[in-house]
Amino acid sequence: MPAVAAILELDHGVDGGRSASRTADVDPRTRAPPGRTQSLHSVPARGGRVPPYVVDMTDGPGQDVPTDAHDGIAVRGLHRSFGAVHALAGVDLDARPGRVTALIGPNGSGKTTLLLVLAGLLVPDAGHVRVGGFDPVTDGARARARTGWMPDTFGTWDSLTAREVLLTFAAAYRMPRGAAEARVAELLETVHLSEFADRPASVLSRGQKQRLGLARALVHSPDVLLLDEPASGLDPRSRVDLRVLLRALAARGTTVLVSSHVLSELDELVDDAVFLSGGRTVTAGTLVAAESARRSWRVRALSLAALTAWLTSVGAVWHPDADDTPAPTGFGPPRPAPDGPGGVLVDIADEEGAARLVRDAVTAGVALTSIAPAGGALEQAYLALDEERR
């Protein structure tokens, strides 16, 4: 089995410009295309950092015990079946302290099962797990004392106030009463529920309950935070708050593992990403294939007709951009005139190809307005994996 955990590193330093990817911006120096910032590397990374653009195919740490012991999350060869269903069939994962790691995969890929094992609720059939430096199976209480877990669906005690819920959990983690009260007030402030602190949880909206659940997972100041779809039900403001909070926690040294479907959210949040498919972390080979796959770029010009004519003349592979030119269904904005401004999707192998395309197009007199990778980096990688799977 390939030892390389499928970790996709998104370089935040370079990533800074990606949020501007929708703006007209063709200078490749200011905005490194995310497609290339994803680099496969073996597990030991953050200390001596593997530079982006380097595909490191050397073997990762040993299979048995993590050699590079860290106090985050380390998983090796994890298997777990429910009867005939192999929910987890070989997961290797490292989530390091001080980093936000995304857990990405289609429905039923085993994300929730993995988080249940990490939270100390399920015994794996095989494999090694360390959470916060402890084995959740043999040293469960110690691991759980350091772990904050927010499940994808959870209930609340409708008759209790938000403050009471948090105080109960502080007591359940055996925090002294005085410290608990201070911590709870602080957390209610953090998740913007102070004004609801003494109202019963039944009046909270779904998003507010979600925030209360996050505060609950944080009540004992865990070193390791496991979040299952934390952004679902949150309004845009709360999503931004969540992102800021998780980045701040990571900056403080917390290990954060986030599973989510909202890939565009994760793009701006995570340092590392782990892809899960069919209960496996996607192996290096698969990811290399995904990496080398041609990637779609969204190219816009002042004249769509001129652009498509030129693309066809140079033999580039292009598709109409569904986002740019909606199908003539009778709804939405009318289709742009053929000679108006517009954009298409062009398959480009890599950044150099993109640069060449810009240069050639300008030379040929095509008035380009923007060129940007279509979709976020994670989304593209995810979709590539998804195709691989089929």
Added chain:
Amino acid sequence: MSAVIDEGAVPTGTSGPPTPATLPRTWTLTWHGVRTVAELELRQRIRSTRWIVALVVWFVVVGAITGLVWLSTRNVLEPFTNGAQVRNLQGPIMFGLVVFFVLFLGLLVAPTLSATSINGDRSAGTLAILQVTLLSPFEIVLGKLLASWIAALAFLVVSVPFIGAALGAGGTPVLAMFVCLGVLALLLAAVCAIGLGFSALISRTSGSAVLTYITVASLSALSPIVFGLTYLTTTHDETVRVWTVPTGGWTGDTPPACVWEDQVQPVTHTERTWWLLGINPFVIVADAAPQPKPETPNAISGDPLGSIRTGVRSLRAGPAHEIDQCWSERAQSKDYVSPVAERDVDTSAVWPWGLGANLLLGAAGVWVAVRRLRIPQRTLARGTRVA
């Protein structure tokens, strides 16, 4: 936002692992942990208005039944007896019936308090987040048991005025009220614990509620029925010594003197099946209640609790091997002395055994629940989600 991040006021994982003393194992038990869970459960329960409604309904129903018992016993007894005897009869009858009715209602209510406690939390998504905390499974289970028991006790407390009123009708020692309330409380605790066990075992709340009710019904209704059905199977023809008028009859006016005869008679060995009655909650309460003191030696015993007590104890003793059937001499002479020794029926209490059996079932429920709440789990019940 930054407050959380910068503040180091709270013990965090980075400031060192918790001391081993605070790390729970499956059977770790601290009052702090039990109280945390019990408070959570009670807060959640008490604030719902259903709860108040249930208590009010209970108060009205028990009150109505007490009044009806008082009226009907007085109407039935008055024509036959004078005032003092009415008091002696009516008091114990009222007391017995009211206590039985409270027990009956308690057995109906107690399962609803605990039988959906664990699987209900599981389907509401509030169990797993509690399990991953540093509460031990034993603390979670005992906290839930304590909460449901306190709720059950609230119903008992509401009944106290009416049990007191029955006491005021006379003829019953005051101690009886305290003993009965104590035994009722312990029986309800056992039922709550049984319900808790089923709620941990069965994933559907309706399933665990039904099973708890079946268990309670088996103890209180099915056990006497089974006892009755086994009555015939424990009846055999056996040879017994009988002190009786000689077979063959007599010719003169006076019957001949009684003699010992060996006769083959059907004999029922209830000493083998009495425990079917002994585990019955109603029998347990009746047996535990102190005997009212008869004010006159010939006072008619109308005490339902006393009749059950006497009955179950003699059933436990089983059949006698010598029987006095010398009715003729007994009728003729007041000085008749039976040669058959007075049966030395074991009058030791039945209720400790019955109560013990019920509490043992409750303990089994707690044990099952704790086993099922241990994490990490190796196997999952069919159709359940962990969280």
